[in-house]
Amino acid sequence: MHFFYDNRRLLAGVLLSAALLTGCAPKESSQGSDQSSADVSTSENNAGDKSQTDGSSVPANGSASLPEDGDQQPQAGYDFSKPCPESPAVDNSYFADAAFIGDSRTEGLMLYSGIGEVDKYTSIGISIFKLESKKAITIDGVDYTLVEALAQKQYNKVYICLGVNELGYFNDQGFYDSYCKVIDDIRASQPNAVIYIQNLIPLNEDTIAARGGSEYLTNEHLRVYNELTQQVAQEKQVVYLDLYSAFVGEDGQLPADASTDGVHLSGTYYKAWLEYLKTHTVSYETLYPEGGAAQ
Structure with missing residues (x-):
């Protein structure tokens, strides 16, 4: 089993140790075709649906309108324009006051990483x-959107990982605008939380093609979305986690042994995702030394 990580010796060590102990990922820990079809092949996310979302329009060049340099000045002590640097590892108790927002990839992290x-x-x-807008969570008999449900409780950390299902919309500007609004709304309900934006782990396009997956699932477009989420992190002054660089293989894809469908991860790689999160943390005080996040 080979793992390709960019200057992540600690993470590679964890992965290799896990591989030696288990030999391979548990069968039940693989995100199979049932979950991939439910997640990235929904009617909401049809590759042929190029309608604009929330009234946003895509510029002629297909790129989102990003903030001009100087529109947002980073707070002293932390550079929001760069990915979160590596930090001493925390244990699982760090996530006891955290909330995770995401799609089936995040669901897999919750189920198979050991968090x-x-x-x-x-x-x-x-x-x-x-x-x-989608009422996806029910609490005490009441249906909520994910953002509404999040507001029912206070957290010290909020992790977000979204973007794979959005690739089929072909709406880069709408993606950027919607992400900015979500950050604003989360910050309004969670004013004391460190907000982490996780960029997208790469896809294995060869496996997707072999499985008859959607043609819009490409690393080229995925990298565009990663650039946009980094711009969101800089503009909104939240923490940017570079999962892509930690998982990309030498051929620019997710390693073939990491996924049975090219999208969702095997158990060993979900564990590696958790190890990355545990070694990339930052305190609220470091981010906002003057006592409050920029609005």
């Missing part, structure tokens, strides 16, 4: 476009 009991706000097939 333990953590509050999750996930929905298979969810996209940033539907995050504040």
Whole structure:
């Protein structure tokens, strides 16, 4: 088993240790075709649906309108324009006051990484476009959107990972605008939380093609979305986690042994995702030394 990580010796060591102990990922830990079809092949996310979302329009060049340099000045002590640097490892108790927002990839992280009991706000097939309109969670008999449900409790950390289902919309500007609004709304309900944006782990396009997956699932477009989420992190002054660089193989794809469908991860790689999160943390005080996040 080979793992390709960019200057992540600690993470590689964890992966190799896991591989030696287990020999391979547990059969039940693989995200199979049933979950992939439910997540990235929904009618909401049809590759042929190029309609604009929330009235946004895509510029002629297909790129989102990004903020001009100087529109947002990073707070002293932390550079929001760069990915979160590596930090001393924390244990699982760090996530006891955290919430995770995402689609089936995040659901897999919750189930197979060994993270333990953590509050999750996930929905298979969810996209940033539907995050504040789809009533995906029921609490005490009341249906909520993921953002509404999150507001029912206070957290010190909020992790977000979205973007794979959005690739089929072909709406880069709408993706950027919607992500910015979601950050604003989360910050309004969670003013004391460190907000982490996780960029997208790469796909294995060869496996997707062999499985008859959707043609819009490409690493080229995925990298565009990763650039956009990094711009969101800089503009909104939240933490950017570079999962892509930690998981990309030498051929620019997710390693073939990491996934049975090219999208969802095997158990060993979900564990590696958790190890990355445990070694990339930052305190609220470091981010906002003057006592409050920029609005």
